[in-house]
Amino acid sequence: MKKPLFILLSLLILISACTRVNNIKSDSVDTIEIVNDNHSYANIDEIKTTHLNLELDVNFENKTIYGVARHEMSDHNCDTAIFDIKGLEIKKVTLGTTKEKETNYVIGKNDELLGQPLKIAIEPKTKYINIYYQTTSETEALDWLSPELTAGKKHPFMYTQGQAILTRSWIPLQDSPMNRITYSADVTVPPSLLAVMSASNETTKNNEGKYHFEMKQKIPAYLIALAVGDMVYNSLSEKCGVYSEPELSNACKNEFSDIPRMLSVAEKLYGAYRWEQFDIVILPYSFPFGGMENPRLTFANPTLIAGDKSLVSVIAHELAHSWSGNLVTNATWDDFWLNEGFTVYFENRIMEDVFGKDVANILAITEFQELEVALNDIENGNHPEDSQLKLSLTGRNPDEGMTDIAYVKGAFFLRTIEKQVGRKKFDEFLKNYFDKHAFETITTEAFLSYIENELFKPNNITFNTKQWIYEPGIPDNCIKITSERLNEMSLLADRINNGESIFEGKNKNLQRGDKITQEWQTFIRELSPNITSEQMMEIDEQLKFSKEGNPAIQSDWFQLAVKVGNKSVRPYMSDYLIKIGRRWYIESIYIALKESKDPNDLIWAREVFKKAEANYHYVSKSTIKKLLD
Ligand code: BES
Ligand code: ZN
Secondary structure, three states: OOOOOEEOHHHHHHHHOOOOOOOOOOOOOOOOOEEOOOOOOOOOOOOOEEEEEEEEEEEOOOOEEEEEEEEEEOOOOOOEEEEEEOOEEEEEEEEOOOOOEEOOEEEOOOEOOOEEEEEEEOOOOOOEEEEEEEEOOOOOOEEEEOHHHOOOOOOOEEEEOOOOOOHHHOOOEOOOOOOEEEEEEEEEOOOOOEEEEOOOOOOOOOOOOEEEEEEEEEEEHHHOOEEEEOOEEEEOOOOEEEEEOHHHHHHHHHHOOOHHHHHHHHHHHHOOOOOOOEEEEEOOOOOOOOEEOOOOEEEEOHHHOOOOOOOOHHHHHHHHOOOEOOOEEEOOHHHHHHHHHHHHHHHHHHHHHHHOHHHHHHHHHHHHHHHHHHHHHHHOOOOHHHHOOOOOOOOOOHHHHOOHHHHHHHHHHHHHHHHHHOHHHHHHHHHHHHHHOOOEEEOHHHHHHHHHHHHHOOOOOOOOHHHHHHOOOOOOOOOOOOOHHHHHHHHHHHHHHOOOOOOOHHHOOOOHHHOOHHHHHHHHHHOOOOOOHHHHHHHHHHHOOOOOOOHHHHHHHHHHHHHHOOOOOHHHHHHHHHHOOOHHHHHHHHHHHHHOOOHHHHHHHHHHHHHHHHHOOHHHHHHHHHHHO
């Protein structure tokens, strides 16, 4: 595998000129920074795409995209340009614009994880490389859904998921976050459907089924995204709106009405929103994530439509990525915490502003509970070093870095710094950080040197940053957050654990709607696996966790049911696992089944998975398959 080297040009020039390091950005390191992206074959140190133009024909009959990827390249001096592909059929490659000329190419050996290098013969003056291709059934990014799996049940649906390294499975390109490109696209779809992308979008269908898109800001390849389905647009404000199937319009308008406010809060905190429009699109239930921060158009899971706005923090999260992740991007997947840790921190700040400190604390504590579970798993797993913020994922799927370490340990690291330096200074620092690194990528090391020079040194502060980043576990100085409301939920759970009935006296008419989702999650998580099935049913009778669940509560509830050995909720559980493809929700249920004392539970899990897998996106399917095998 060819490993590209990315050398900070400014430093090279500097060194050859033998001058002191004083006229470059203060965060630039005083040693040469050599960064490898071990998850891409592309030779971006030699030649890079600057603009990508896509011509795509989306064919639902044979579940194939027929495409031409026209790459405009940087100045270079090479005879080979290397792109990433995975499960794509390459038809031909040409060079030039008006007069295209076919050129030779070689496709290298297939790696199960990285796919193949596509090595194209070029000339030093080559500016345009056009790759004619089509997707195949091996294409991992795409999810093709039959009408039954949509809300309307009349039209098919298709969407892509690029992060982390799946974009190469639907577009031949240099699939490394270290390179940023602009893109445009011409997409043809069946006229009954609307196509939307992480770019400028139309709000209504047209009779030809032809759509043109422009993304004028430079983005990393993993943020190129497309969704096609029977969708309508509902505006929420001048800059915000929701695309969804028409059947979900009203529910969406209500659930997501706070988005415009979130946007203005976010801008007040960390500076102007740089992407003009912030829309979201509600995908079918198979979508493997709660949300995905595709620029201008967040992709969202319909499980967010809880009816009581209790899961909109996911939207605050994806919105926050417009700064942390999309504007300032992790250079490699080993630096993933720079995307997610910052985003969880920022998300919580938005939530605090819109819903109050109480709610924000409850969210942070709920996340910390999840971190403790994840930490325990990691410490007892094959890669205990994964509890460091800086990861080393060479030879591994970057997906393995998608744990609560990056998300929650990352966020608590920043909260701990905030507490030590004070919110005012920290906010100023973050705002400048986003501004100074806008539309760039950054490594953990460059961040460390930046914070040292811009925040710690000027304020005479010492902070155990290295321990947080390069050592496992949670450092002792991690701030502790408490919540009276959650303490009460723990007490309530304790009473059940002690065999008392709680639905008496002031709790006689306790209802689901009396507490927010995360309060119930704490309640469920604090219940002992030693309670009886009857106790669980008594709770279920009153609070309707199994039946009228909000999917976040249900996921925790079903895990408990497995631990308790309660089989009566199984019909709800199998419906849930067959309908929902959001990975974190279903994975933890499958894990509970796998780890159960009762060997029949694993057999049951495999049976349900057999029925469910066709409804999952590749990302969830492959995770669960690996788990159950
Ligand atoms: N960017 C992530 C999703 C992702 C990460 C996809 C890594 C592929 C590889 C997205 O922003 C995310 O974090 N989603 C979370 C939201 C939650 C933490 C609020 C999710 O889907 O649960
Ligand atoms: Zn995220």
